[in-house]
Amino acid sequence: MAGTALAKGGIKALSSGVAYQRCLNPLCGATLDVGQFRTACERCGDLLDIEYDWARIPVPKQLSEFEQMWTRRHEPLRFSGVWRFYELLPFAPPDKVVTVGEGQTLLQQANDVAKFVGLDAGQLYLQYEGMNPSGSFKDNGMCAAFSHARLTGAKRAACASTGNTSASLSMYSSVTGLMKALIFIGSGKISYGKLSQALEYGALTVQIAGDFDDAMIRVREVSQDLGIYLVNSINPFRLEGQKTVMLRVLEALRWQVPDWIVVPGGNLGNSSAFGKAFMELKQLGLIDRLPRLAVINAAGADTLFQLYERRGLRWNGGKPDMAITCNYYDDLDSRKSKADTIASAIEINRPVNLKKCLRALDVCDGTVRKVSDQEILDAKAQVGAGGIGCEPASAASVAGAKLLRQEGVIAPSDRVVCILTGHQLKDPTATVAYHTTDQDQFNEVLGSRGVSRASFANRAIAVPNELDAIIRAIQLYS
Numbered sequence: 447m448a449g450t451a452l453a454k455g456g457i458k459a460l461s462s463g464v465a466y467q468r469c470l471n472p473l474c475g476a477t478l479d480v481g482q483f484r485t486a487c488e489r490c491g492d493l494l495d496i497e498y499d500w501a502r503i504p505v506p507k508q509l510s511e512f513e514q515m516w517t518r519r520h521e522p523l524r525f526s527g528v529w530r531f532y533e534l535l536p537f538a539p540p541d542k543v544v545t546v547g548e549g550q551t552l553l554q555q556a557n558d559v560a561k562f563v564g565l566d567a568g569q570l571y572l573q574y575e576g577m578n579p580s581g582s583f584k585d586n587g588m589c590a591a592f593s594h595a596r597l598t599g600a601k602r603a604a605c606a607s608t609g610n611t612s613a614s615l616s617m618y619s620s621v622t623g624l625m626k627a628l629i630f631i632g633s634g635k636i637s638y639g640k641l642s643q644a645l646e647y648g649a650l651t652v653q654i655a656g657d658f659d660d661a662m663i664r665v666r667e668v669s670q671d672l673g674i675y676l677v678n679s680i681n682p683f684r685l686e687g688q689k690t691v692m693l694r695v696l697e698a699l700r701w702q703v704p705d706w707i708v709v710p711g712g713n714l715g716n717s718s719a720f721g722k723a724f725m726e727l728k729q730l731g732l733i734d735r736l737p738r739l740a741v742i743n744a745a746g747a748d749t750l751f752q753l754y755e756r757r758g759l760r761w762n763g764g765k766p767d768m769a770i771t772c773n774y775y776d777d778l779d780s781r782k783s784k785a786d787t788i789a790s791a792i793e794i795n796r797p798v799n800l801k802k803c804l805r806a807l808d809v810c811d812g813t814v815r816k817v818s819d820q821e822i823l824d825a826k827a828q829v830g831a832g833g834i835g836c837e838p839a840s841a842a843s844v845a846g847a848k849l850l851r852q853e854g855v856i857a858p859s860d861r862v863v864c865i866l867t868g869h870q871l872k873d874p875t876a877t878v879a880y881h882t883t884d885q886d887q888f889n890e891v892l893g894s895r896g897v898s899r900a901s902f903a904n905r906a907i908a909v910p911n912e913l914d915a916i917i918r919a920i921q922l923y924s
């Protein structure tokens with residue numbers, strides 16, 4: 447079947463057994479049927495990964511063949527920016543696949559932001575994943591997890607969330623009516639934009655007196671005890687959907703591989719998925735070179751940076767020295783150190799996909815940096831001023847690209863794609879505080895995080911309610 451043309455009418459069901467789950471640990475290598483769901487390998491506790499028997503899958507000979515799918519947008523699965531690439535993630539039969547039209551996203555060339563980052567004009571692209579139905583890239587993964595949950599006959603799905611995963615899960619559950627959503631959030635760390643979505647979509651919302659890392663531990667326990675399907679990014683099927691962010695980037699670049707992909711790192715699902723996408727495309731001969739991958743942590747939640755850049759943790763052929771990680775976590779615990787950043791979507795100290803991300807960094811000659819909340823907010827203001835905007839965590843990618851440019855790791859002539867992971871409207875509190883003239887509001891929201899200035903603030907002008915004064919102010923400031 448390999449290399450045959452794509453099915454012309456709808457998506458053909460593939461024979462069973464073309465996809466399976468395998469333990470990430472090569473010393474274990476346990477496999478699991480695709481119809482099962484486990485949050486970890488039952489033999490050794492490691493992460494599970496999805497593998498395919500590519501020889502039995504009708505993968506196109508060239509990526510450009512996927513462009514045919516545009517002519518078949520009347521088919522819901524080909525309309526989806528995820529399932530348009532079905533042949534590269536065929537773990538579920540087409541009749542189980544769930545879509546709400548996710549993945550209609552945009553690769554925007556951003557010359558003003560390129561200047562801010564220090565890149566030549568035309569070399570910076572922003573992949574705006576905020577255009578997804580629930581406003582973040584999470585929908586790419588959620589449609590895949592939902593499809594798998596449906597395959598297993600699950601009736602309830604749960605997640606712990608800093609906000610966007612719960613917004614996405616709640617949306618899929620309300621639009622499709624297939625499953626009830628149960629979400630776990632920490633106290634006081636979720637932005638109103640995101641919380642409002644989960645509440646309005648009708649999810650059962652459990653607020654835990656703790657942070658995200660606590661909520662994550664609890665949701666694993668609860669879903670195990672109650673047999674609820676878990677959609678956090680330890681769910682390997684979610685990452686299959688997130689691979690398509692890279693396919694759409696390549697598509698927008700007419701299938702040319704960029705020099706750099708820069709992505710914020712939280713639970714490290716995205717970076718892991720991106721690395722897997724490129725690994726598979728290379729293996730299938732669909733690309734001839736790999737981009738470099740930069741994962742950007744917030745300085746207040748910089749576990750990956752500490753482990754990868756400071757302590758030398760590496761993939762090491764699937765056998766990373768996890769003692770380094772254990773020691774680091776013990777140290778965090780003994781210092782009672784908690785993640786703390788304005789970029790709430792990446793405020794995570796124990797990234798569940800750490801090992802998969804190490805693989806991605808290995809495959810794509812990766813590098814990791816951390817950026818301060820000050821740098822994140824300044825970058826966010828520039829992204830907004832130069833285009834569509836994003837939420838704070840997303841801007842870490844742009845701040846990271848700027849840092850790597852300053853260091854000379856990224857050259858001015860490199861072609862760089864920064865992933866804007868979430869919508870501009872997700873966290874208006876941070877944005878308004880940045881642009882405010884009210885010093886108390888600034889201090890309350892941002893000052894407590896060490897942010898001391900708003901370098902690119904666009905401040906409202908206060909004027910008396912008098913025509914002359916209003917006209918004078920407009921003339922003075924324009």
Ligand SMILES: *Cc1c(COP(=O)(O)O)cnc(C)c1O
Pocket residue numbers: 582583584610611679710711712713714715716717791792837839840867868869
């Ligand atoms: C979830 C999320 C992230 C972090 O992505 P990971 O895959 O967990 O590393 C970054 N930005 C936004 C807006 C998110 O919602």
Ligand SMILES: [Zn+2]
Pocket residue numbers: 469470471474475476487488489490491492
């Ligand atoms: Zn195992």
